[in-house]
Amino acid sequence: MTAHKNWKLFKENLGTQNPVFVQVLGICSTLAVTNVVKNTVVMCLGLIFVTALSNLTVSLLRGVIPARVRMMAEVLIIACLVIIVDIYLKAYYPDISRQLGPYVGLIITNCIVMGHTEAVALTQPPTAAFVDGLAAGIGYSYVLLAIACVRELLGTGGLWGFNVLGGAWVNWAIMVMAPGGFFVLAVFIWIVKGCFLKPARKEKE
Amino acid sequence: MSARWKESVRTVAFMVVLSLVSITSVSALHLATAQRVNRNADLYLQRAVMEVADVTVPADAAAVSRWFAESVEAEPAGAPTRFRVRDAVTRDTVALAFKCRGRGLWGTITAVVGMAPDGRTFRQLRILDQNETPGLGARIGEPWFMRQTAGKRGPLKLVPEGTRSAQPNEIDAVTGATISSAAVRDMLNRLLDEAPFKEAAP
Numbered sequence: 001m002t003a004h005k006n007w008k009l010f011k012e013n014l015g016t017q018n019p020v021f022v023q024v025l026g027i028c029s030t031l032a033v034t035n036v037v038k039n040t041v042v043m044c045l046g047l048i049f050v051t052a053l054s055n056l057t058v059s060l061l062r063g064v065i066p067a068r069v070r071m072m073a074e075v076l077i078i079a080c081l082v083i084i085v086d087i088y089l090k091a092y093y094p095d096i097s098r099q100l101g102p103y104v105g106l107i108i109t110n111c112i113v114m115g116h117t118e119a120v121a122l123t124q125p126p127t128a129a130f131v132d133g134l135a136a137g138i139g140y141s142y143v144l145l146a147i148a149c150v151r152e153l154l155g156t157g158g159l160w161g162f163n164v165l166g167g168a169w170v171n172w173a174i175m176v177m178a179p180g181g182f183f184v185l186a187v188f189i190w191i192v193k194g195c196f197l198k199p200a201r202k203e204k205e
Numbered sequence: 206m207s208a209r210w211k212e213s214v215r216t217v218a219f220m221v222v223l224s225l226v227s228i229t230s231v232s233a234l235h236l237a238t239a240q241r242v243n244r245n246a247d248l249y250l251q252r253a254v255m256e257v258a259d260v261t262v263p264a265d266a267a268a269v270s271r272w273f274a275e276s277v278e279a280e281p282a283g284a285p286t287r288f289r290v291r292d293a294v295t296r297d298t299v300a301l302a303f304k305c306r307g308r309g310l311w312g313t314i315t316a317v318v319g320m321a322p323d324g325r326t327f328r329q330l331r332i333l334d335q336n337e338t339p340g341l342g343a344r345i346g347e348p349w350f351m352r353q354t355a356g357k358r359g360p361l362k363l364v365p366e367g368t369r370s371a372q373p374n375e376i377d378a379v380t381g382a383t384i385s386s387a388a389v390r391d392m393l394n395r396l397l398d399e400a401p402f403k404e405a406a407p
Contacts, residue, residue, distance in 0.1 A: 032339075064219065065219065066212070066215060066216040066219055068216060069216055069219070069220055072220060073219070073220070073223055076220075076223055076224065076227055077223075077227070079227075080227040080230065080231055083231050084230070084231065084234055087231070087234050087235055087238055087242075088234075088238070090238070090242050090245070091238035091241040091242050091245070092241070094242075094245040094248075094249065098249075101339065101343075102339065178340065
């Protein structure tokens, strides 16, 4: 029963309730870190770590957290986890940490993390909350990775730093700049909503 | 004690405990990795000195440190720290590098500025640390901006981005980042005034 419910939570986050293309949350980082696949992977791993563990921690503490300061407590827990990711990157992956710059720290204010602790972790038992956090992170990640692949391929002619399209390829400079992120994300949402999400919406009505 | 009072005390106590736990865990991790983080910063500086001295940077971190130990003399006595880069064989000075600071829009900009042994002609520069506006001032960290000082001789003047001036005293500013660009210009010009060049020759 619970396993079934958890699986449903997991699936929803990847599909019909996807944080990026359905709820349109976390767009700031979607645009900022998707110009190169490598940075995106690191950012996604950081976000999955933070959403999963913040959901778990808040859910474990949900009986103890006084209602009036619940948001303060949530932000504190999230911030703590994000700083841990930031310090870890600074110590072990200094170059990537430098390239990601302020965006790792900005996970603290990512609406996905806060939204899921508020909506799910405060009411659900730890396992369900953990699964939800994990799934929200993965739902965010695969969209970002798809966008990053398109942007890096068109913008630099390569993937993961290796040249794929060959020397004759003319780089689309716009793809590595912020507007490229807007275009690719918009096209992505358009395709997904047009092809996959229509039947689901009709079922609800 | 009223129930409301009790609830308030519990709320405050909860936040204090939660804060203490968070602070302790983050501080512990910080202390545990501090040495590593410092070593990374040192390595970044060494790479920057190597780049502005026009030496090919090896991928291996140990090789960078070895080169630095053998070829570079750090002279921290002056106001901007000076690095004298010597040729491995002849021991002649092949380049100078200065670690400078400038005041940007949001905070201090730290950079390594390369110079020819004459102490008058700039080479490339490398931004080590900056907190300028992402997308605007932060573009002073872009390769074209850091490369363009090579061969220039001060006092430098800013010209609009895209000019790519061939004049020896003109560098391109970053559009939309007048303060950050001027901060770099002033940092370079100050270096010409302040740095002790007279004994730079051997």
